[in-house]
Amino acid sequence: MHIKSMAEYMAEGTQPEVLFWVGCAGSFDQRAQKITKAFATILDKVGVSFAILGKEEMCTGDPARRSGNEFLFQMMAYNNIQVLNGYGIKKIVTACPHCFNIFKNEYPALGGTYEVIHHTTFLQSLINDGRLVLKEGGTFKGRKITYHDSCYLGRGNGVYEAPRAVLEALDVELIEMKRCKTNGLCCGAGGAQMFKEDEPGKTRINFERSDEALETGASVIAANCPFCTTMLIDGVKNKEQEDKVQVLDIAEMVVQSLA
Amino acid sequence: MHILQQIFFLLILGAASFLFYKKIRAIRRNIFLGRPKTFEGDPAERWRNVVLLALGQKKMFKRITPAVLHFFVYAGFVIINIEMLEIILDGILGTHRLFAPFLGALYPVLISCFEILAATVLIACAIFLVRRNVLKLKRLVQGELNGWPKTDANLILATEIILMSLLLILNATDLQLQNLGAEHYTQTGSYLVSGLIAPLFKGMSVGSLIAVERVAWWLHIIGVLAFLNYLPYSKHLHIVLAFPNAYYAPLKPQGEMQNMPAVQNEVLYMMQPELAPPPAEGDPTAPQRFGAKDVMDLSWKSLMDAYSCTECGRCTAVCPANITGKKLSPRKIMMDTRDRLEEVGKNIDLNGSFTDDGKSLVHDYITSEELRACTTCNACVEACPVSISPLDIIVEARRYLVMEESNSPQEWNMMFGNIENNMAPWKFSPDERDKWVEELV
Ligand code: SF4
Ligand code: SF4
Numbered sequence: 001m002h003i004k005s006m007a008e009y010m011a012e013g014t015q016p017e018v019l020f021w022v023g024c025a026g027s028f029d030q031r032a033q034k035i036t037k038a039f040a041t042i043l044d045k046v047g048v049s050f051a052i053l054g055k056e057e058m059c060t061g062d063p064a065r066r067s068g069n070e071f072l073f074q075m076m077a078y079n080n081i082q083v084l085n086g087y088g089i090k091k092i093v094t095a096c097p098h099c100f101n102i103f104k105n106e107y108p109a110l111g112g113t114y115e116v117i118h119h120t121t122f123l124q125s126l127i128n129d130g131r132l133v134l135k136e137g138g139t140f141k142g143r144k145i146t147y148h149d150s151c152y153l154g155r156g157n158g159v160y161e162a163p164r165a166v167l168e169a170l171d172v173e174l175i176e177m178k179r180c181k182t183n184g185l186c187c188g189a190g191g192a193q194m195f196k197e198d199e200p201g202k203t204r205i206n207f208e209r210s211d212e213a214l215e216t217g218a219s220v221i222a223a224n225c226p227f228c229t230t231m232l233i234d235g236v237k238n239k240e241q242e243d244k245v246q247v248l249d250i251a252e253m254v255v256q257s258l259a
Numbered sequence: 260m261h262i263l264q265q266i267f268f269l270l271i272l273g274a275a276s277f278l279f280y281k282k283i284r285a286i287r288r289n290i291f292l293g294r295p296k297t298f299e300g301d302p303a304e305r306w307r308n309v310v311l312l313a314l315g316q317k318k319m320f321k322r323i324t325p326a327v328l329h330f331f332v333y334a335g336f337v338i339i340n341i342e343m344l345e346i347i348l349d350g351i352l353g354t355h356r357l358f359a360p361f362l363g364a365l366y367p368v369l370i371s372c373f374e375i376l377a378a379t380v381l382i383a384c385a386i387f388l389v390r391r392n393v394l395k396l397k398r399l400v401q402g403e404l405n406g407w408p409k410t411d412a413n414l415i416l417a418t419e420i421i422l423m424s425l426l427l428i429l430n431a432t433d434l435q436l437q438n439l440g441a442e443h444y445t446q447t448g449s450y451l452v453s454g455l456i457a458p459l460f461k462g463m464s465v466g467s468l469i470a471v472e473r474v475a476w477w478l479h480i481i482g483v484l485a486f487l488n489y490l491p492y493s494k495h496l497h498i499v500l501a502f503p504n505a506y507y508a509p510l511k512p513q514g515e516m517q518n519m520p521a522v523q524n525e526v527l528y529m530m531q532p533e534l535a536p537p538p539a540e541g542d543p544t545a546p547q548r549f550g551a552k553d554v555m556d557l558s559w560k561s562l563m564d565a566y567s568c569t570e571c572g573r574c575t576a577v578c579p580a581n582i583t584g585k586k587l588s589p590r591k592i593m594m595d596t597r598d599r600l601e602e603v604g605k606n607i608d609l610n611g612s613f614t615d616d617g618k619s620l621v622h623d624y625i626t627s628e629e630l631r632a633c634t635t636c637n638a639c640v641e642a643c644p645v646s647i648s649p650l651d652i653i654v655e656a657r658r659y660l661v662m663e664e665s666n667s668p669q670e671w672n673m674m675f676g677n678i679e680n681n682m683a684p685w686k687f688s689p690d691e692r693d694k695w696v697e698e699l700v
Contacts, residue, residue, distance in 0.1 A: 003696045022692075024683040033695045040699065054693040058682035066635050067671050068550065068654070068661030070519045072678055074526040105515035110523060151636040156514025179577075182641050183321075186579040191635030195684055196670035199632040202584030209579075 001044050005054040006087045016051040018117075019089050021103070023096035024059050025226035031233065032226035038255040039095050039119050045258055046131050050093070056083050062098040065106075067192035074110075077102075081112035095119040095251060097152035097225045098190070104157065118153055120163040120224050120250050127169050134169055138257030145172040146218035148209070148232060149184035150225035163224050166250050170257055175216045185209050189227035210235025214245060221247045261353045268350035268480075275484035282491040286566060289604040292613075293559030300510040308646070313505035318644040325390075328383040332419070335380035336498070339426070342373050346480055356433075359445045371451035374427060378452050381423040384416045391416075398572030403591040408494070408570055415495050422482050429475035431457040432468050441465050500567035501645040507560055508646035513637045516654060517558075521547060550658025553619040554600045557655055564647040565596035574639035574649055580632040587632035589639035589649035595624035596652055621656050627666060630656050 009016055020043065026036040043050050061076030084092075092114050094100050104116040126132035147167060153159045160181045167174055179185040188198065188205025198204050210232045213221045221236070223229045232247045298305075311317045316333070319326040345358050359366045391399045391412060404412075430453035436444040438457075449457075460468060490496050528535035551557045554565075574589035575581050581588050599620045607613050621630070633653045640648045660666040667675075674684045682689050 001699050003699065005693070022695075024685070027692045027695065028683055028685055028687045033698075036695055037699050052693065052696070054696075055689060057692060058689075059678045059684060061678070063674060063684050064678055065516060066654070066657075067667065067674075068657030068659070069667075069671075069675055070522045070549065070658055070662060071526065072675055074519075074522050076678065076682075078526050078530055101512075101514040105512055106518065109518045151634070151638075152514050155637040155641050157512045183577065183638075185577075185582075186634045186636035186638065188579060188583075188634060191633050192671060192674065193634050195674040196631075196668050198583070199580070199585045199587070199628055201580070201586075201632075205579045205583050205634065208583050 001041070003040055003044075004051050006051045006056070006089075007054070009051050010087065015088070016049045018048065018050050018091045018093050018122075019084075019087075020050045020052050021092050021094040021096075021099055022052055022057060023094060023099045023226070025230075026095055027057070029226060029230065031230055035095055035226055035229065035249040035251055038249065039251040041255050042123070042126075042132065042251060042258065046126055048126070048131075053083065058083075060099050060102045062102050063192040063195055065102075066190070067195075077107060077110050077112070081107060081110060084112055084114065089114055091115045091117070093117045093119055093122045095224075095226065095249070097150045097156070098227070101152040101156050118157075118159060118162070118224070120153070120166055121159060123250065123254055124162040124165045124169075127166065132254070133259040134254070134257045135259045138170060140220065140253055140257060141171040143172055143220060144175055144216070144218045145220045145222055146175050146177055146213050146216040147180070147222045148177070148187065148213060148224075148228055149181055150223065150228050151184070151186050151190050153224055154184050155182060163222070163250055166254065167222060170253055172220075175218055177212050177216055179212065185212065187225075187228040187231035189225075189231050194227050194230075204235075206231035206235045207238055211239065214239055214241055219245060220253070221245065222253060223247060223249055225249075265351065265353045271481065271484060272347065272350065275488055278488050279491070282488070285604055285608070286491055286496075288607075289600050290559050290562045290566065292555045292600070292603065293557050293562040294555075296558035296560050298507055304510055305506045305508075308508050308510075309502055309505045311505075312508065312644075312646055313502045316644060318642070321642075328386055331376075331379040331383045332387075333498070335376035335383075336419070338376055339373050339380070342370070342426075343483065346476075350480060355443050356445050356447060359447045364448070367448040367450055370430065370447070374430065374450050374452035377423040377426050381420055381427075384419045384423075388413065388416050388420075398576040401572060401575065401588065401590075403588055403594060404570065404572075408594065411493050411495075412570070414489075415493060418482065418486055418489075422479060422486065425475045425479040425482065427453050427456060429472055429479060432460050432472040432475065435460045435463070436465065436468050436472060439465055439468070441469065494568065494570045497567050497569040497645050500563060504563060504567045504646045507563070509648070513640055516635075517651070519549070519658070522549070548659065549662040550660070551652070551655035552621050552659045552663065554596060554603055555613070556659070557596070557620075557652060561596065561648070561652050561655070562600055564649075564651075565593050565600055567645050568593035568597065568647055569645060570594060571644065573642040573644065574647070577638040577642045579634055579636055579638065585629075585632040586626065587629040589653075592625060592629070592649045592652055593647060596620060599624050621659055625656060627660055630660060631668065633657075 020040065022036050025032040058080055059076055060080060061073035064076065065073035092103055097118060100116055100118045103114060123132065145167060147164060149160060164174065186205060187209050213232065221232055223232060229247055229249055236242050236245050236247060316330060319329055348357050349355060362369065390396050430450050433444060434449060434453055434457045437446055548556055554562060570590060572590050578587065578589050603613060606616055630653055635650060637650060640650055677684050677686050681687055
């Protein structure tokens with residue numbers, strides 16, 4: 001499979017349907033790379049023409065902004081908007097809800113206005129349009145699965161149904177945690193917590209959340225964010241349940257179920 | 260005799276109104292110590308929020324038991340105020356049950372409705388007292404409530420119970436006096452709830468009945484006026500501020516963080532110096548502080564939030580940091596902001612304008628440990644029934660810590676360095692950003 005960069009499209013004088021913004025986690029983190037590969041594979045199989053920025057992509061500045069470093073955030077935003085506007089980007093899809101949120105809600109004030117879609121919403125529309133066809137009796141059919149709402153997709157932007165619709169298309173038996181949707185509990189990574197230790201307390205936030213997910217008895221914890229995925233995996237390992245319970249991004253579940 | 264009572268009534272009514280007005284003005288002044296904040300968006304949508312969130316108490320209904328009880332107290336409280344109109348007019352004019360002759364047969368029906376409401380308020384407040392003091396629900400007994408806040412909550416409930424009881428007693432004795440045909444006591448017909456307790460006063464002489472009725476009447480009105488003046492010092496102020504707060508509730512997605520145009524421009528002029536305006540002659544405006552060190556650095560909406568907070572702890576009960584035992588409690592953030600703002604207000608009252616007292620919201624009230632524990636998950640914002648954002652205050656304070664004090668944990672400094680040098684929060688070479696592509700078959 002060959003994944004084209006924006007520079008290549010530019011050289012050919014064509015435009016892709018959509019830019020796949022991979023994000024730092026999706027680019028560098030070994031676990032998150034699997035999500036990136038899964039999503040890229042789906043796009044390729046379905047025949048969506050897409051590009052990545054490749055080496056031209058930079059951190060959106062989300063962790064800088066949320067920890068209080070507005071200067072650094074503005075620097076990153078400035079540079080990214082230069083690149084994106086330079087290529088005339090109109091539509092962005094990303095598998096990271098933090099990148100999604102910042103593009104959708106915060107870049108427009110700085111001169112970067114794009115149509116921004118989270119990959120779960122994108123997958124849902126591909127399924128609805130009949131472009132993405134799933135196998136009958138796929139890998140997850142009838143399996144007990146719980147779904148973790150990420151804060152920036154859920155409360156931050158009110159996207160609760162699209163990921164659930166994809167899970168429904170996978171024919172899973174969805175078991176909700178008590179704290180779900182608007183009441184969902186954070187995985188503990190947001191607000192730049194991913195990059196430091198928890199402040200002193202009784203337990204870690206990701207342990208609290210994964211314990212709740214494990215209590216549902218689900219064999220898969222579905223997620224929509226590379227940071228949540230990492231956090232929940234750590235929590236599952238802490239309870240030594242990693243042999244029985246998988247933490248998977250929705251794109252990873254879809255790629256295993258492609259017809 | 261009557262005229263003396265009328266004069267006395269006018270005096271306390273005037274004094275109470277004046278004191279209330281003065282305190283409200285001080286609060287208004289305090290709120291506008293905050294930085295300006297502009298509000299975009301459709302006023303129609305804002306009014307919709309007032310109706311849904313404030314009048315309809317939409318968010319309260321996430322938990323049904325307290326929601327129903329609270330709704331009774333709230334509806335009862337508001338509607339009974341219609342009866343206050345008659346009581347105040349009676350007090351001024353020296354009349355007794357002024358509206359009775361006009362309303363005729365409708366009068367006892369109306370009063371009975373008020374009485375039913377009074378009884379529900381009474382019962383609901385009693386249940387609230389039990390929830391706080393006997394059942395000790397976690398969010399109602401957490402650490403930051405120790406001392407004054409707990410007393411405040413119990414005082415409010417006790418006062419409401421007493422006021423409602425007085426209302427029922429004065430009606431019951433009134434009925435008894437009507438039965439005895441006492442002078443001045445207009446025949447109105449029986450009321451529903453006080454009719455049930457009227458037999459308690461059977462056998463009392465007209466003289467003692469009048470004494471009880473008058474004492475209850477005066478205690479009730481004095482109690483109401485005292486309570487009015489207590490409001491602005493108490494968490495109970497939310498009954499007023501919940502409305503403007505709902506109006507100014509953000510209409511945008513909660514995930515959005517407020518932009519800082521000053522920093523945006525600074526970066527822009529650094530990257531494109533040709534866009535920078537020529538330096539102003541002897542620059543008159545001192546550069547604004549980045550983020551919030553003290554209450555004056557927050558937006559006025561955040562300061563109004565602080566006065567609107569009812570200390571219910573719904574925010575803290577859902578805060579992932581607090582649930583896992585961190586020091587952060589979004590309710591405490593709001594209480595600290597209000598306490599500090601009141602302190603600043605007193606400072607201004609005393610000195611004419613704010614005089615440095617060597618204290619600030621950040622550090623003296625809210626510690627960096629609390630601020631650093633926040634995951635910006637928005638659970639507190641979502642949970643708050645009166646449209647408060649503790650998160651706005653937290654991020655502004657973090658901006659101050661990082662940009663003005665360079666006060667951030669070592670790990671964050673490393674993350675900043677990585678973003679600056681490697682364009683990613685981790686120490687990876689930017690050249691490897693698309694390495695995953697090669698691994699794809
Ligand atoms: S946004 Fe911060 S303060 Fe509010 S609930 Fe989440 S972690 Fe707690
Ligand atoms: S901020 Fe809102 S939810 Fe939190 S204690 Fe105050 S009123 Fe309750």
